Amino acid sequence: MLQVNQLNQYYGAAHTLRGVSLDVQKGKCLSLLGRNGVGKTTLLKCLMGVLPVAKGNVMFEGHDITRLKPHQRARLGIAYVPQGREIFARLTVEENMLMGMATMSGRKASSIKGEVYELFPVLKEMLHRRGGDLSGGQQQQLAIARALLAEPKLIILDEPTEGIQPSIIKDIGRVISLLRQRGDIGILLCEQYFDFARELADTFVVMSRGEVVAAGTQDQMDGDDVKKHLAV
Numbered sequence: 001m002l003q004v005n006q007l008n009q010y011y012g013a014a015h016t017l018r019g020v021s022l023d024v025q026k027g028k029c030l031s032l033l034g035r036n037g038v039g040k041t042t043l044l045k046c047l048m049g050v051l052p053v054a055k056g057n058v059m060f061e062g063h064d065i066t067r068l069k070p071h072q073r074a075r076l077g078i079a080y081v082p083q084g085r086e087i088f089a090r091l092t093v094e095e096n097m098l099m100g101m102a103t104m105s106g107r108k109a110s111s112i113k114g115e116v117y118e119l120f121p122v123l124k125e126m127l128h129r130r131g132g133d134l135s136g137g138q139q140q141q142l143a144i145a146r147a148l149l150a151e152p153k154l155i156i157l158d159e160p161t162e163g164i165q166p167s168i169i170k171d172i173g174r175v176i177s178l179l180r181q182r183g184d185i186g187i188l189l190c191e192q193y194f195d196f197a198r199e200l201a202d203t204f205v206v207m208s209r210g211e212v213v214a215a216g217t218q219d220q221m222d223g224d225d226v227k228k229h230l231a232v
């Protein structure tokens, strides 16, 4: 459903993405791995249209979306959960969630809300708390919930486990796994936490210095050619 073909991007003279290609399929999870600073976040921002692409293209469901604006990509069904979550700290949990479904009819909104509360029961208990008062892990759950409320066809997650306590990492893993089992949503999971990424992946891509240096199916993730690009 998402094909990235030979993407190149520059920050001034620095060539940050060098011919990156990958493919996310409907109902599958692609784990994007790589050390700090190899260009993962830059790639995700290019996919969302937050950063311009110098060369290459991004196809979504057969359409070339390379030059579309972020809101147009969101409207086509691509949701993005950025690193650092970026929830609205001064709005309540409920208000944050409403932002995810601004354009939806009332009846539809309440049924989707029900599904999201099932995935994240903790949010239902905290509806009237301010986003900024939640723990980091709860904020991450809220950011994922808000993305899901837009009923995306593809969800892009940038390091959802970063700085989060183990019990909540488990909850987040369970939710991603349930989404994958549903089979109707593509998942692009950018992660540094190898075991988490491996458990959820159908396929994987490893980046190093702006390039794809390894790619394959989940059973190939334990190979030395993958580990050597991730070890610190």
Ligand SMILES: Nc1ncnc2c1ncn2[C@@H]1O[C@H](COP(=O)(O)OP(=O)(O)OP(=O)(O)O)[C@@H](O)[C@H]1O
Binding pocket: 011, 014, 016, 034, 035, 036, 037, 038, 039, 040, 041, 042, 043, 083
């Ligand atoms: N706005 C910017 N201007 C110039 N260089 C940047 C900018 N943002 C990132 N970079 C550089 O581009 C490279 C890729 O950064 P990027 O954030 O995409 O890496 P990453 O793999 O996502 O790492 P992390 O896991 O730390 O987020 C790094 O060398 C970084 O210093």
